[in-house]
Amino acid sequence: xxxxxxxxxxxxxxxxxxxxxxxxxxxxxxxxxxxxxxxxxxxxxxxxxxxxxxxxxxxxxxxxxxxxxxxxxxxxxxxxxxxxxxxxxxxxxxxxxxxxxxxxxxxxxxxxxxxxxxxxxxxxxxxxxxxxxxxxxxxxxxxxxxxxxxxxxxxxxxxxxxxxxxxxxxxxxxxxxxxxxxxxxxxxxxxxxxxxxxxxxxxxxxxxxxxxxxxxxxxxxxxxxxxxxxxxxx
Amino acid sequence: xxxxxxxxxxxxxxxxxxxxxxxxxxxxxxxxxxxxxxxxxxxxxxxxxxxxxxxxxxxxxxxxxxxxxxxxxxxxxxxxxxxxxxxxxxxxxxxxxxxxxxxxxxxxxxxxxxxxxxxxxxxxxxxxxxxxxxxxxxxxxxxxxxxxxxxxxxxxxxxxxxxxxxxxxxxxxxxxxxxxxxxxxxxxxxxxxxxxxxxxxxxxxxxxxxxxxxxxxxxxxxxxxxxxxxxxxxxxxxxxxxxxxxxxxxxxxxxxxxxxxxxxxxxxxxxxxxxxxxxxxxxxxxxxxxxxxxxxxxxxxxxxxxx
Numbered sequence: 001x002x003x004x005x006x007x008x009x010x011x012x013x014x015x016x017x018x019x020x021x022x023x024x025x026x027x028x029x030x031x032x033x034x035x036x037x038x039x040x041x042x043x044x045x046x047x048x049x050x051x052x053x054x055x056x057x058x059x060x061x062x063x064x065x066x067x068x069x070x071x072x073x074x075x076x077x078x079x080x081x082x083x084x085x086x087x088x089x090x091x092x093x094x095x096x097x098x099x100x101x102x103x104x105x106x107x108x109x110x111x112x113x114x115x116x117x118x119x120x121x122x123x124x125x126x127x128x129x130x131x132x133x134x135x136x137x138x139x140x141x142x143x144x145x146x147x148x149x150x151x152x153x154x155x156x157x158x159x160x161x162x163x164x165x166x167x168x169x170x171x172x173x174x175x176x177x178x179x180x181x182x183x184x185x186x187x188x189x190x191x192x193x194x195x196x197x198x199x200x201x202x203x204x205x206x207x208x209x210x211x212x213x214x215x216x217x218x219x220x221x222x223x224x225x226x227x228x229x230x231x232x233x234x
Numbered sequence: 235x236x237x238x239x240x241x242x243x244x245x246x247x248x249x250x251x252x253x254x255x256x257x258x259x260x261x262x263x264x265x266x267x268x269x270x271x272x273x274x275x276x277x278x279x280x281x282x283x284x285x286x287x288x289x290x291x292x293x294x295x296x297x298x299x300x301x302x303x304x305x306x307x308x309x310x311x312x313x314x315x316x317x318x319x320x321x322x323x324x325x326x327x328x329x330x331x332x333x334x335x336x337x338x339x340x341x342x343x344x345x346x347x348x349x350x351x352x353x354x355x356x357x358x359x360x361x362x363x364x365x366x367x368x369x370x371x372x373x374x375x376x377x378x379x380x381x382x383x384x385x386x387x388x389x390x391x392x393x394x395x396x397x398x399x400x401x402x403x404x405x406x407x408x409x410x411x412x413x414x415x416x417x418x419x420x421x422x423x424x425x426x427x428x429x430x431x432x433x434x435x436x437x438x439x440x441x442x443x444x445x446x447x448x449x450x451x452x453x454x455x456x457x458x459x460x461x462x463x464x465x466x467x468x469x470x471x472x473x474x475x476x477x478x479x480x481x482x483x484x485x486x487x488x489x490x491x492x493x494x495x496x497x498x499x500x501x502x503x504x505x506x507x508x509x510x511x512x513x514x515x516x517x518x519x520x521x522x523x524x525x526x527x528x529x530x531x532x533x534x535x536x537x538x539x540x541x
Contacts, residue, residue: 048421049420050417050420050421069420069425070421070423071420071422071424071425071426074421074422074423075423079421080421082418082421086415086417086418086421088410088411088414088415088418089414090410090414091410091411091414095407098407099407099408099411099419099422099424100422102404102407102408102411102422102423103422103423148421151422151423
């Protein structure tokens with residue numbers, strides 16, 4: 001579904017991603033783990049068109065999508081839950097969710113999907129008229145995920161969904177991620193919490209200073225001594 | 235008392251014009267973080283186009299309202315075209331550049347417009363043909379004209395429409411989303427470049443309308459008129475909280491009132507040393523006070539809620 005070949009991303013002369021290959025097959029849950037500054041977020045930004053790569057190719061459903069603007073990619077079914085959630089703080093919860101469906105025109109289906117998001121996150125339903133900026137971090141993360149689902153993505157990219165959340169909330173978010181995957185959405189998950197990510201996903205890539213150093217099944221990575229030492233704190 | 239009421243009426247009319255122009259500054263600032271110093275000159279172009287069309291049609295025998303309507307439409311069309319091209323040609327390539335670059339560009343565009351206007355229309359004052367004899371009305375010792383009432387009511391209606399549009403329409407929501415976080419707005423499927431173009435379109439149309447009002451009200455136009463008007467409208471936008479749409483409306487009205495009232499009383503207060511020709515100092519006094527005492531403006535957001 002997603003094929004990345006030789007992707008290089010630079011920010012103001014600093015090479016954040018130094019030529020990586022990456023594949024995600026339809027229906028898979030894939031995680032990209034690594035330390036801060038390894039280039040994970042830069043990779044996602046290039047995949048969603050937020051930042052133009054300096055070289056390399058990105059194919060989605062066998063079409064090249066390299067450097068297409070984000071609004072075109074959403075219409076093809078790629079959604080990103082950005083790092084730090086990126087909710088519209090001065091729009092209400094309801095308006096945020098409506099923005100998620102901006103690229104769609106099928107009103108009845110949109111209403112039905114909105115109800116599904118509220119069913120998935122009852123907390124959001126309670127707060128639908130509140131400004132998103134007044135929500136807690138966990139609620140904002142729920143909102144960011146719910147909003148991304150409103151575009152009916154085939155491929156959902158999540159950037160550090162657990163960042164800054166209390167353990168209970170992290171648990172809840174990962175439960176939701178599983179539920180989304182169970183509905184047939186393909187997932188690429190960027191996480192610092194490597195253990196949780198590997199427990200949820202089928203396959204994983206380990207990223208270190210802009211290159212992919214390991215690629216294997218999640219179970220193999222969980223028992224890999226290198227990974228255990230560097231990312232699982234053992 | 236009658237001076238007070240009179241200046242109140244004058245202030246509301248002046249404030250209506252300031253508010254319409256201030257909206258152009260504030261909407262562009264909200265979405266791009268750019269102070270578009272050329273916006274006042276858009277108003278000037280709107281005013282001069284109105285004058286040209288009116289002068290050309292004045293002897294045509296068409297009824298005055300029709301002439302004015304044609305002139306206003308021409309002014310709005312020219313200004314929209316100008317505003318959109320300005321963004322496309324000058325500001326868009328600098329979107330990711332350091333903030334100083336687009337700011338200096340804006341000043342450059344402002345001069346370009348001024349001196350192009352001087353070439354096209356000349357440097358002399360252009361008079362507005364007198365098309366309509368305005369009626370005078372009296373209330374409690376003060377007077378106002380039908381034209382003043384028309385300007386005030388039209389401005390209020392346009393601003394109410396704008397608020398409603400931004401609040402409820404699809405494009406309005408996309409504008410608010412883009413203003414808050416352009417990257418994420420793109421992720422929602424919003425073509426942010428189109429939204430930015432549209433913002434320039436709206437601002438320029440409002441500016442053109444203000445230009446029409448200015449020539450109707452003062453009966454004159456000049457290639458340099460956009461400078462002072464733009465500076466004052468910018469002050470109004472800062473007073474209301476730059477980036478805040480209702481703030482620009484409030485700021486414009488308040489600045490108009492402050493300026494009118496102050497110039498009405500300045501002669502008495504200074505014992506005749508300063509006359510109402512010093513009216514321009516009040517706007518900038520307000521600007522300095524706001525920047526010192528409340529830089530975020532009356533309705534401006536605190537930086538912290540831009541999470």
